[in-house]
Amino acid sequence: MNLYDKFSELNIDIASLTVKKQQTDYKIKYVSEYIRVWAIISAERKEVKDISFIDCMCNAGVYADGDCCTAIEVLRIFIEIANNHKEKNFHLYLNDFDYDKIKFLNSVLNLVYDVELENLKIHIDNKDVNVYLDSLVKNSNIFGMGRSVVLYIDPFDFGTVIIPKVTEVLKKNYCEVIFNFFSSDYSRNIRNDKERIKKCIGGLSIKNKEEIIEYIQKQLKVGSIKYLFSYEFKTRKNVELYQIIFVTPSSKGLEKLKDVLWKVFDGKEFHRNEDETGQLSFFTTEDEKELRAKEYATEAKRMLLKKYSGEKVSYSTIEIYLIENTMLREGQIIKYVIKPMIDEGILTKNGETRNSSNYKKDTYTVGGFNE
Ligand SMILES: C[S@@+](CC[C@H](N)C(=O)[O-])C[C@H]1O[C@@H](n2cnc3c(N)ncnc32)[C@H](O)[C@@H]1O
Structure with missing residues (x-):
């Protein structure tokens, strides 16, 4: 949604808005598309009563070009779903430490959310992100039984969010997290860091990228979190800017995220900003997706052989392992990995189901691994 034409009505001063970068469009699309899918599924679950999206660093509601921030896109999604699910409560928790941004956000909200719904509430805060995270640790108004929550943490750099606070x-709580790991800031500035970065990683001295990734993964895979998937954003020159890290307690969450990834990025291994020239491709998007799936499957087969060599495993074990560790999504695993491996004689379908064409309920014996 673009509100550029409404800036004077909203009393918005463009100079204090953030200039949107090329990659930001994709980040907003990726996050809000996942929220749409997650919110629909949550609304359809009998045991879920409250559906909450928390944006700890939400910005002003609009960027300088008039495009809306993620929080506003999520609000529009919530309005639509809340109208169809009057029996569920929707909450949008928005925070930013910048007073002016919150002021503009309020004007944008008044415009976009003009007809208030009984079952959709917006809660606004103007705190430092780390104070805000502290306030979430023991917050029984937001988390708990019957509540489906996604927490979004999206800083401009690496040296702001104290990661142990997210941990x-x-x-203490059951939720999913989307965290923007600003790897470029870390890599560029870790050498000369005095305290800015160090204070975000519990005072540790971590100097290389592999170790910082390992640290973040360890800090985020705690409590009920079982799965983690991270997606890289790169500059035109192929330099990594940041990774959007997603963690979830639920295999369904991971499956849905992968579907969204293929929808938004056509299954590309990472997002890379484009040249202004916009080069022509010989392939259509569908051809490209097919080629990519086949490429990822080659690696997936090797990984499967290595991980489960000689073992008997269920379909769901294979599925979860590949969704978390490769770019493949659930709908591609039988077609691109399981069936070809059976044909190649490196995987045996054990036929433990009544219907021999049922691949999802069966078990498999994995062949030997040769380096
Ligand atoms: C990358 S922008 C967020 C974009 C937004 N999440 C979106 O997707 O449209 C980062 C925001 O963090 C805010 N910010 C920076 N330092 C902060 C802090 N210490 N506490 C809270 N907010 C902070 C900035 O004002 C800015 O609006």
Whole structure:
């Protein structure tokens, strides 16, 4: 949604808005598309009563070009779903430490959310992100039984969010997290860091990228979190800017995220900003997706052989392992990995189901692995 034409009505001063970068469009699309799918599924679950999206660093509601921030896109999604699910409560928790941004956000909200719904509430805060995270640790108004929550943490750099505070929220509560790991800031500035970055990683001295990734994964895979998937955003020159890390307690969440990834990025292994020239491709998007799936499947087969060599495993074990560790999504696993491996004689379908064409309920014996 673009509100550029409404800026004077909203009393918005463009100079204090953030200039949107090329990659930001994709980040907003990726996150809000996942929220749409997650919110629909949550609304259809009998045991879920409250559906909450928390944006700890939400910005002003609009960027300088008039495009809306993620929080506003999520609000529009919530309005639509809340209208169809009057029996569920929807909450949008929005925070930013910048007073002006919150002021503009309020004007944008008044415009976009003009007809208030009984079952959709917006809660606004104007705190430092780390104070805000502290307030979430023991917040029984937001988390708990019957509540489906996604927490979004999207800083401009690496040296702002104290990662152990995110860990505390996850240790005490059941939720999913989308965290923007600003790897370029880390890599560029870690050498000369005095305290800015160090204070975000519990005072540790971590100097290389592999170790920082390992650290973040360890800090986020706590409490009920079982699965983690991270997606890289790169500059035109192929330099990594950041990784959007997603963690979830549920295999369904991971499956849905992968579907969204293929929808938004056509299954590309990472997002890379484009040249202004916009080169022509010989392939259509569908051809490209097919080629990519086949490429990922080659690696997936090797990984499967290595991980489960000689073992008997269920379909769901194979599925979860590949969704978490490769770019493949659930709908591609039988077609591109299981069936070809059976044909190649490196996987045996054990036929433990009544219907021999049922692949999902069966078990498999994995062949030997040769390096
Ligand atoms: C990358 S922008 C967020 C974009 C937004 N999440 C979206 O997807 O449209 C980062 C935001 O963090 C805010 N911010 C920076 N430091 C902060 C802090 N210490 N506490 C809270 N907010 C902070 C900035 O004001 C800015 O609006």
